[in-house]
């Protein structure tokens with residue numbers, strides 16, 4: 360299966376790869392996986408005043424999953440939590456031209472954003 | 487020919503259609519059809535559209551399966567459908583014998599493996615595997631750690647033998663730990679199988695009690711981990 364140019368670009372030059380401090384109160388961490396293929400993804404958001412100011416990811420998976428998470432970190436920066444929560448995997452599919460068999464890879468990225476946001480909320484609601 | 491255009495193998499379904507009564511013989515329209523053969527014209531009959539793997543072996547929807555019994559039934563049915571016996575029959579019969587054989591092989595493979603068997607049952611009942619995507623934090627952490635070690639190994643120069651063998655030792659231990667975890671999960675699954683079977687009454691309809699559906703939720707939890715464990719073990723084995 361041939362990857363689209365955009366996928367290859369993200370794969371070769373992943374944006375925002377790495378980690379943020381998990382213990383930082385401002386950081387929300389989402390870890391998700393695809394049980395079918397065993398790929399795993401970690402996505403972290405640094406939030407300040409309700410706005411995402413930084414994002415990082417680490418994905419051990421296929422090229423499409425890496426590209427989806429790389430793209431997701433680009434997209435969420437500067438967005439409010441609500442806006443980021445609205446990001447749909449179908450938008451990622453369109454942007455990256457993913458074929459049907461690779462849709463679950465983009466779902467992983469959407470789920471990771473949501474998981475990171477809810478982790479952040481959980482961390483901060485106890486105050 | 488209508489009957490041959492039916493879906494085959496794993497594409498069969500959807501499953502919660504009413505379990506079927508054998509339709510009339512496709513060849514002579516007789517209603518006297520016994521166990522895959524027409525009594526009137528002796529033509530081989532195709533597996534019913536809604537047949538599932540458990541039904542063809544006539545073992546009910548039980549999850550503990552005696553491997554010897556399964557194997558015995560598998561050989562019986564294989565002989566019955568074997569394409570060699572149909573060489574001199576019509577083209578339609580030859581095709582049915584091939585299709586049935588393929589379906590039977592798939593059924594045998596699936597039911598022989600406890601994880602696959604259980605995943606298949608889930609799919610039968612829920613129409614989809616529907617595996618949960620959350621993974622316990624501890625398992626995830628371990629997987630990430632192993633993946634990072636694998637990455638370091640890839641980035642370590644071939645000539646640095648000492649560093650490489652140290653990393654490989656770490657990976658070796660990690661793989662043993664994963665295998666251990668896998669066998670614990672197998673034991674848990676086995677325990678759930680026992681509970682499930684105690685609730686199985688041997689009826690033929692696929693209507694399962696709420697208690698059984700609760701067990702399914704727990705089984706799915708375990709099944710959802712299997713993919714990650716397999717994958718990480720493969721990744722480790724590839725470098726060791």
Ligand code: FES
Nearest residue numbers: 396398421424464
């Ligand atoms: S193949 Fe599993 S995430 Fe892409």
